[in-house]
Amino acid sequence: MVVSIDLEARLSAYREKVEASLGELVTKEMAGPSAEAMSMARTVLLAGGKRWRPVLTLLAHEAAGGSPSEEVMDLALAFELIHTATLVHDDIYDGARLRRGAPTLHIAHGDAQAIIVGDYLFVLGFGLGGRAENRIVDSVSTTCTAIAAAELKQMRHIRDLTTRPEDYDEIVRGKTAGPFANACAAAAILAGASEEHIENLKEFGMGVGIAFQMVDDLLDLTGDLSMGKPRGTDVHEGKMTLPLIHALTVLHGAPRQRIAEILESFNDAHWDELTELLNEAGSFDYTRNLIETHLINALDRLRRLPPTSARELMEGLAEMSLGRKL
Amino acid sequence: MVVSIDLEARLSAYREKVEASLGELVTKEMAGPSAEAMSMARTVLLAGGKRWRPVLTLLAHEAAGGSPSEEVMDLALAFELIHTATLVHDDIYDGARLRRGAPTLHIAHGDAQAIIVGDYLFVLGFGLGGRAENRIVDSVSTTCTAIAAAELKQMRHIRDLTTRPEDYDEIVRGKTAGPFANACAAAAILAGASEEHIENLKEFGMGVGIAFQMVDDLLDLTGDLSMGKPRGTDVHEGKMTLPLIHALTVLHGAPRQRIAEILESFNDAHWDELTELLNEAGSFDYTRNLIETHLINALDRLRRLPPTSARELMEGLAEMSLGRKL
Numbered sequence: 001m002v003v004s005i006d007l008e009a010r011l012s013a014y015r016e017k018v019e020a021s022l023g024e025l026v027t028k029e030m031a032g033p034s035a036e037a038m039s040m041a042r043t044v045l046l047a048g049g050k051r052w053r054p055v056l057t058l059l060a061h062e063a064a065g066g067s068p069s070e071e072v073m074d075l076a077l078a079f080e081l082i083h084t085a086t087l088v089h090d091d092i093y094d095g096a097r098l099r100r101g102a103p104t105l106h107i108a109h110g111d112a113q114a115i116i117v118g119d120y121l122f123v124l125g126f127g128l129g130g131r132a133e134n135r136i137v138d139s140v141s142t143t144c145t146a147i148a149a150a151e152l153k154q155m156r157h158i159r160d161l162t163t164r165p166e167d168y169d170e171i172v173r174g175k176t177a178g179p180f181a182n183a184c185a186a187a188a189i190l191a192g193a194s195e196e197h198i199e200n201l202k203e204f205g206m207g208v209g210i211a212f213q214m215v216d217d218l219l220d221l222t223g224d225l226s227m228g229k230p231r232g233t234d235v236h237e238g239k240m241t242l243p244l245i246h247a248l249t250v251l252h253g254a255p256r257q258r259i260a261e262i263l264e265s266f267n268d269a270h271w272d273e274l275t276e277l278l279n280e281a282g283s284f285d286y287t288r289n290l291i292e293t294h295l296i297n298a299l300d301r302l303r304r305l306p307p308t309s310a311r312e313l314m315e316g317l318a319e320m321s322l323g324r325k326l
Numbered sequence: 327m328v329v330s331i332d333l334e335a336r337l338s339a340y341r342e343k344v345e346a347s348l349g350e351l352v353t354k355e356m357a358g359p360s361a362e363a364m365s366m367a368r369t370v371l372l373a374g375g376k377r378w379r380p381v382l383t384l385l386a387h388e389a390a391g392g393s394p395s396e397e398v399m400d401l402a403l404a405f406e407l408i409h410t411a412t413l414v415h416d417d418i419y420d421g422a423r424l425r426r427g428a429p430t431l432h433i434a435h436g437d438a439q440a441i442i443v444g445d446y447l448f449v450l451g452f453g454l455g456g457r458a459e460n461r462i463v464d465s466v467s468t469t470c471t472a473i474a475a476a477e478l479k480q481m482r483h484i485r486d487l488t489t490r491p492e493d494y495d496e497i498v499r500g501k502t503a504g505p506f507a508n509a510c511a512a513a514a515i516l517a518g519a520s521e522e523h524i525e526n527l528k529e530f531g532m533g534v535g536i537a538f539q540m541v542d543d544l545l546d547l548t549g550d551l552s553m554g555k556p557r558g559t560d561v562h563e564g565k566m567t568l569p570l571i572h573a574l575t576v577l578h579g580a581p582r583q584r585i586a587e588i589l590e591s592f593n594d595a596h597w598d599e600l601t602e603l604l605n606e607a608g609s610f611d612y613t614r615n616l617i618e619t620h621l622i623n624a625l626d627r628l629r630r631l632p633p634t635s636a637r638e639l640m641e642g643l644a645e646m647s648l649g650r651k652l
Contacts, residue, residue: 089445111418123452126448127466137456145449
């Protein structure tokens with residue numbers, strides 16, 4: 001997939017708007033009673049995330065016929081703050097030491113502080129999101145309880161070699177794709193879109209979100225340091241990513257036995273053998289095909305909206321998010 | 327202070343309404359995708375808290391001229407859920423093993439689960455609170471970020487013998503009294519009260535909340551197992567409660583030196599000596615006087631509202647919350 005330089009530049013303009021508003025919020029908080037909390041939070045908040053969720057919010061709002069407003073930016077920031085809150089808390093129990101190249105908050109300041117700062121970010125996000133109409137508040141709330149449910153389920157399936165594709169689907173829809181779908185749907189509601197287009201944008205977000213997670217799964221096994229994610233983080237943590245679930249499902253006999261052994265006590269000496277087994281099972285191709293299917297479905301939904309500059313950028317964004325080296 | 331049996335019974339009716347609505351919410355959540363999260367959360371949620379915050383919300387709403395409604399109950403439950411979320415997270419970093427007589431969530435299920443379940447409770451609470459008008463949402467959000475700020479400050483002052491009464495005041499207003507004040511103010515806004523009465527109810531909540539925390543501080547030193555709080559929890563954790571701050575401020579020479587030594591390496595053999603030093607400094611009396619002052623101010627504010635059954639119950643509630651054995 002080729003994303004034109006023009007598209008990149010136009011997307012950057014949205015990203016910069018988000019950065020500017022986020023910067024203003026940080027400055028405002030630093031001047032108030034939450035200065036201590038924000039001084040810890042801002043490191044991770046401003047550490048150069050891709051801002052997929054807020055940018056998608058702004059674009060979906062525009063694609064649904066809305067005009068730029070304070071309300072939609074509040075919503076966009078709410079999603080970024082809530083997302084960052086989950087990252088801060090995830091990093092604690094994942095024992096992660098680095099996030100976007102810098103020490104994680106709990107490593108820099110301690111677990112207690114990281115729990116509180118995560119709560120603070122949640123609250124700040126909900127304060128902004130809570131200003132929207134009730135239907136949006138309900139949608140945000142449901143999305144967030146679904147994140148928690150999915151995280152608990154994912155935890156139960158750590159190193160569980162019997163994890164089924166349906167379990168994976170449920171976890172991904174709750175944890176990664178739900179927030180994308182919600183960002184698009186909430187933006188469409190705010191823009192006063194028809195029920196049909198709210199649904200189309202929601203499904204676009206869901207499809208892109210699922211594909212996004214699957215790309216992440218592949219990167220964990222193939223590695224691409226330029227994406228900021230060291231190879232094998234998930235494998236070492238015992239997370240059941242899609243290629244692994246696929247291989248465990250289709251392999252039989254000795255190869256099935258062997259991949260199970262490898263996953264139960266994984267270390268870096270196993271990389272070549274694991275890659276070979278995943279190739280033998282066709283798990284990389286299977287995952288790539290699924291990514292393409294979800295992307296095609298997402299774009300099909302998106303193209304039911306009137307053609308606009310925002311819609312074009314969303315197509316570009318979807319392709320970029322998936323165009324990370326596979 | 328004597329609270330009549332009649333008042334007790336009438337207050338119980340409000341508490342039971344809260345319990346019933348909370349029970350319905352739990353049942354609804356247990357039937358949905360968040361069943362796993364709620365199955366862990368409900369133990370602490372239904373473990374017989376006093377429900378000060380939601381009962382105060384209902385009463386303040388009525389005292390301000392509102393009639394019972396779904397909206398005010400949503401708000402009342404929101405405050406209880408958010409409060410419980412902070413308890414679950416506090417218990418993790420305080421290393422608390424028991425809460426309301428049962429094992430804390432992180433002891434029963436693990437830290438990761440407790441972080442996520444706390445987040446889930448926050449989100450559930452904000453989902454309910456976020457349905458209110460923007461002014462209320464802003465008030466709830468500000469109150470919650472202030473809780474986080476106060477918790478960080480409290481943490482910085484652990485075992486800090488130079489903690490000043492002003493630091494204590496700031497921490498208590500943020501962490502304990504702010505949520506009481508906010509519950510009363512938000513209820514009054516929802517009831518459509520005048521600015522004057524919103525302010526009166528807010529100050530009532532603030533005064534009661536401050537007094538409530540000071541009673542808690544005393545109980546930590548004098549002990550009263552019937553209140554469910556074992557003596558010395560705060561002292562062992564190095565929390566700087568008001569009697570300790572007072573004693574460290576007024577004592578000089580050898581007694582000051584000795585109380586500092588005791589607090590720096592406290593163990594149960596020090597109880598008699600610590601109590602004697604606190605008596606010598608007049609710290610118990612000082613704290614009791616301050617409690618009374620805050621109570622009197624709170625009741626003065628409350629009595630500016632028209633006399634109603636709800637107002638009478640709030641007076642009773644204030645006295646009960648303070649009538650815990652000192």
